[in-house]
Amino acid sequence: MLKILGISGEEGLRVAVVMNVESRKLGKKDIVKIENRHLRPEEVNKIALIAPTATINIVKDYEVVEKKRVELPSIIENILRCPNPTCITRKPREPIKPRFRVLSKNPLRLQCVYCGTILTAEDIVEQLIGG
Ligand SMILES: [Zn+2]
Numbered sequence: 001m002l003k004i005l006g007i008s009g010e011e012g013l014r015v016a017v018v019m020n021v022e023s024r025k026l027g028k029k030d031i032v033k034i035e036n037r038h039l040r041p042e043e044v045n046k047i048a049l050i051a052p053t054a055t056i057n058i059v060k061d062y063e064v065v066e067k068k069r070v071e072l073p074s075i076i077e078n079i080l081r082c083p084n085p086t087c088i089t090r091k092p093r094e095p096i097k098p099r100f101r102v103l104s105k106n107p108l109r110l111q112c113v114y115c116g117t118i119l120t121a122e123d124i125v126e127q128l129i130g131g
Contacts, residue, residue, distance in 0.1 A: 032047055032051065032054050032056045033056075033058075033059050033064075034056060039056065039058075042078070042079060044056065045076060045079055046079055048070040048072040048073075049072070049076065049080075049108070049124050049128065050128060051070065052070065052072050052105055053069075053070075054070045055068070055069055055070070056068050056069075056070060072102055072105055073102070074101065074102050075099055075100070075101060075102070075113075076100040076110060077098070077099050077100075078097050078098060079098075079128075080098060080100060080110070080119065080127055080128075081098055081127060082098050082112045082114070082117055083117060084112065084117040086115070087115040087117065088115070089112070089114055096114070099112070099114070100112055100119060101113055103118070107120070107121050108120070108124060109121070110124065
């Protein structure tokens with residue numbers, strides 16, 4: 001899971017991910033704990049793509065100092081690559097950033113803004129884990 005978030009290499013960062021914690025209100029929920037550090041918006045979006053209902057807890061000295069629900073934006077930029085090899089975002093000379101529209105959150109489905117290719121939750125997790 002550290003790898004999924006793509007933030008494991010940073011110094012002094014500890015991330016604990018507790019998936020499927022029982023909660024009286026929501027049934028099952030995902031909690032992502034981050035130690036001593038705030039997340040960049042892109043990192044929050046990555047977490048949202050993997051665990052759209054997760055709560056992120058920022059922990060300092062074993063205490064939770066900040067809690068926030070992840071929220072998936074309606075457009076995902078830069079994080080994911082379009083799987084269509086002929087897509088304009090895949091052309092090395094075109095400085096076009098990949099953009100995906102969120103078609104559905106549950107199950108997660110994204111659509112490339114440029115060529116219409118659909119990404120499923122499986123494709124997304126595979127890309128973020130790195131294969
Ligand atoms: Zn595309």
